[in-house]
Amino acid sequence: MKILFNPFEDRTDRDVRNFLGSAFICALHKGDQAPVAQAVSDLGRKKLPERAQSYITARYARYTAVLSQMSSNPLLGADLYATAALLWDESLFFECHEWLEQNYRTLQGQEKKVLQAMIRTAGTFELLTYNRKKAAVSVATKALSVLEPHFLQVPESFNIQPKIARLKTVIKDA
Structure with a gap:
């Protein structure tokens, strides 16, 4: 049985979500993807379960899309x-x-x-x-x-x- 990512039931998942989310909020304020890239790199050095790795990859893609839209339209920020x-x-x-x-x-x-x-x-x-x-x-x-x-x-x-x-x-x- 495959265990799904769930920050409400797994402490590691919650920590990953919160760490990545905080980096993204910082990136939004700075208008710079660097905090997210650093967070992904930091998390990549940890031995995380596949579900967490998949979550990180999916979130990174969404974060990149948002930051790209914001950089092309500064009024959004x-x-x-x-x-x-x-x-x-x-x-x-x-x-x-x-x-x-x-x-x-x-x-x-x-x-x-x-x-x-x-x-x-x-x-x-x-x-x-x-x-x-x-x-x-x-x-x-x-x-x-x-x-x-x-x-x-x-x-x-x-x-x-x-x-x-x-x-x-x-x-x-x-």
Whole structure:
């Protein structure tokens, strides 16, 4: 039986995801692929299971695609929500969550609640990626309770409507 990569059930997998994700967030800020390349190199020197190696290879390809798009359109990096949407479009839900979360503490009031709901939305789909449906439904319910009445507060660059529809489906299919 082949064991799949799962950062929710395996400490090594979680460490790989977190290390690689942190390097990617750093690369986004710098507009430079070097932190990701260094992280991949560092991880490559470790004796990691095949599932982790496959994850690293797949993530590296997605990270490279995002960084390439951002370098060809510098305005993307200047817009927190456009960058988050780009991460979402590459199914980088963990990284989208991390990208948005770093701005959470700087906000106040309703804007902070909406951002938290967006973070939870990304978290929902990270949970679903690893078949953690019960937790995903719980997080989706919390996100939807804020996003539905306040969707107009989400910047257009994040395109929240399809994400709200998916949250509703997650809850309905539970």
